[in-house]
Each structure stands twice: as C-alpha cells, then as structure tokens.
Amino acid sequence: MTMKNIVAVAATIMNNQPKIDYEAFKLETLKAFPNLKLDQYDEEMIAYANEHKVPIIQLEGLAFLKQIVRLHKPQTILEIGSAIGFSASQMAKCSNAQIITIERDELMYQEALKNIEKQNLQNRINIHFKDALEAFDLVKDMRFDMLFIDAAKGQYRRFFEMYEPLLNEGGIIVTDNLTFHGLIFEEIKDRNLRQLVRKIKEYNAFLLENENYETSIFQIGDGISISIKKEGTK
Ligand SMILES: C[S@@+](CC[C@H](N)C(=O)[O-])C[C@H]1O[C@@H](n2cnc3c(N)ncnc32)[C@H](O)[C@@H]1O
Helix, strand or coil: CCHHHHHHHHHHHCCCCCCCCHHHHHHHHHHHCHHHCCCHHHHHHHHHHHHHCCCCCCHHHHHHHHHHHHHHCCCEEEEECCCCCHHHHHHHHCCCCEEEEEECCHHHHHHHHHHHHHCCCCCCEEEEECCHHHCHHHHCCCCEEEEEECCCHHHHHHHHHHHHHHEEEEEEEEECCCCHHHHHHCCCCCHHHHHHHHHHHHHHHHHHHCCCEEEEEECCCCCEEEEEECCCCC
C-alpha cells in the first residue's frame, strides 16, 4: 500500500475521507458478483452511504456475506453495527432469518429505521438504538445462529466475548474489516492508526487461537472471518 493510500485511510478514521467512487466500484463488482441482485432500495442506500460517507460493507464482502447466509441458513442473526441498515437488509432479503441489529449513533439509527420500514422489513429486522457494549440485557434471553460483528474495530474482542455465549452450537460469527484496507500488512507511522491496527491484529490472533471456534480469515472485501462454534461448546 502506498503512502497516499495510508494517508487516505487515516483520513477516513478522522471522518474526512475522500469519496469512494461507488458507481465505478459497483460496476466492477457487479460483473464479478452478478448474484448480488441489488434492488432500487439497495441502490439508494449505496448512494446515501457514498454521499454521507457511511462505511457500509464493501460489495465484494457483501457478495461473500450473502453466500455465507445462503449456505448457513440462520434462523436468527445478531448484528453489531447497523449503520443505515444496509447489511441487515441484505441479510434479510437473502434468508428467512429474524435479525436483531444494534446501533449507537442516533442519526444512523434513524436512517436505518427509515430504510427498514421503506422495504417493509420491520417484521424481520429489529433495530435497537444502544451502545452494543451496554445492550446485552436486551438480547440475553435469545439465542442466535449467526453473529455479524461490524462496529468499532477496537472493541471487536469485547463484542465477541460479550455475545458469543448467545450463539448456538454450530453457529457462526462473521467479522468484517480484518485486513483494514490492507493496513494490517503495513508498517504504520501514525500512532492512533498503529494502535487500531494492533488491536485488529490481536483480534485476528484471538480468533485463530480460540479453541472453541474453527476460524478462517479471508482476504475478501475488507477482510472477513468466519468462526464456527464447535459442537460441545456452550
Ligand atoms: C462499519 S459501520 C456498519 C456497517 C453496516 N454493518 C453495513 O455494512 O451496512 C459501523 C457502525 O457501527 C456503529 N458502532 C460502532 N461502535 C458501536 C457500538 N459500540 N455499539 C453500537 N454500534 C456501534 C457505528 O456507529 C457505525 O454506524
């Protein structure tokens, strides 16, 4: 990765990123993943994300995520980090799952709510406006077939440890952004960025070493892991 790219990513973290050309990216991605089947609502959400710099899942990662959902056929999914409800909508539309999604940013939450209702998915997706680190009580009596972790990257391990006891045996935990724009392979000069990258690397190691889970990390999209909860793990 070039210095220019590293600076661009650092700028992203400072909420000042240059616009991604989603149109060009989408055309390229759609060629490779025709089964994405984006509808008018998806297009609108992608346009909104581009306009307002909302970091929704990359389309390549999305194609992968949807195949995971189609293969695993979860009945229940818990998502940490809804943003505008894009990935939750996508998972709902390619499955029969009931989805709980948690978002701590009020603007994001309001936008997600609108998107869910617009698509008439309110019976399938239940969104909570709350910090996921304080939301355990909302879901503690539920059990999930899949967790999708896609929120503050520095907290991934805490999300994992907090919610994995609610995962059924054989269930899966999918985590996004594990290669973080390729930065985990780079030497980083900026101190804050370096700390964040270190946390992501530590999370990757934690996943791979966790004996209760069988984990693979794929360099797809922004880096996605699948961790399968082993039989006999409570
Ligand atoms: C990468 S975006 C999620 C993108 C979304 N999953 C998608 O692909 O459409 C991360 C979101 O997580 C939210 N978030 C970060 N930390 C959180 C936390 N502790 N609890 C709840 N939401 C959080 C952010 O506000 C942001 O909207």
